[in-house]
Amino acid sequence: MENRTGLALRILFVGIxxxxxxxxWAVAADSLFGIPQSNFSVVGRWMGHMLDGQFTHESIRRAAPIAGESAIGWTAHYIIGVIFVAAFVMIFGTRQLQKPSLILTILFGVAMIVFPFFVMQPALGAGIMASNRPNPDFARLKSLMTHFSFGLGMYVAFWIQTKVFKPVETPVSSAS
Structure with a gap:
């Protein structure tokens, strides 16, 4: 079986x-259809305020700015992507590193929508499933498209890593 460092590097590669x-995908959606990109500065602001013990906000946009919030938000965005991929590999196994499943990766990406719908959006003041936003259905659809694209991106990144890294060694089964 592949060593832990090799596995961690693959997960890091796929997560990023x-x-x-x-x-x-978000840049293309903005350019082609005028769908605004997410502002990860608000994620950085949220995380900065969490360090001071404040998890929820009436409106994160009205909360005091945090030094470096944009860098914090973008870094968190990529770390969360890596964590999601690590969870995926833990749930579905390292076989995905050899032969990724398009259906599983997309379904997993879409399933991860529970985090913005029920954790981030309420904590940022947008309400459960963006219910406090001016156009909640648009916000929900944007979240769905974003997480679909993450799942598709997982598949693409899993496929690319099969070409970049040596093949994963599989354990020999002792069962007959």
Whole structure:
């Protein structure tokens, strides 16, 4: 079986790759359809305030700015992508590193929508499933598209890593 460092590097590669794919998707959606990109400065602001013990906000946009909030937000965005990929590999196994499943990666990406819907959006003041936003259905659809693109990006990044890294060694089964 592959060593832990090799596995961690693959997960890091796929997590960054999937998140980058999602960001490129967002730029394309903005350019082609005028769908605004996410502002990760608010994520950095939220995290900065968490360090001071404040998890929820009436409106994160009205909360006091945090030094370096944009860098904090973008870094958190990519770390979260890596964590999601690590969770995916823990749930579905290292076989995904050899032969990724398009259906599983997309379904997993879409399933991760529970975090913005039920954790981030309420904590930032947008309400559960963006219910406090001026156009909640648009916000929900944007979240769905974003997480779909992350799942698709996972598949693409898993596929690319099969070409970049040596093949994963599989354990020999002792069962007959």
């Amino acid at each position: 790759g999937a998140t980058l794919f999602m960001d490129i």
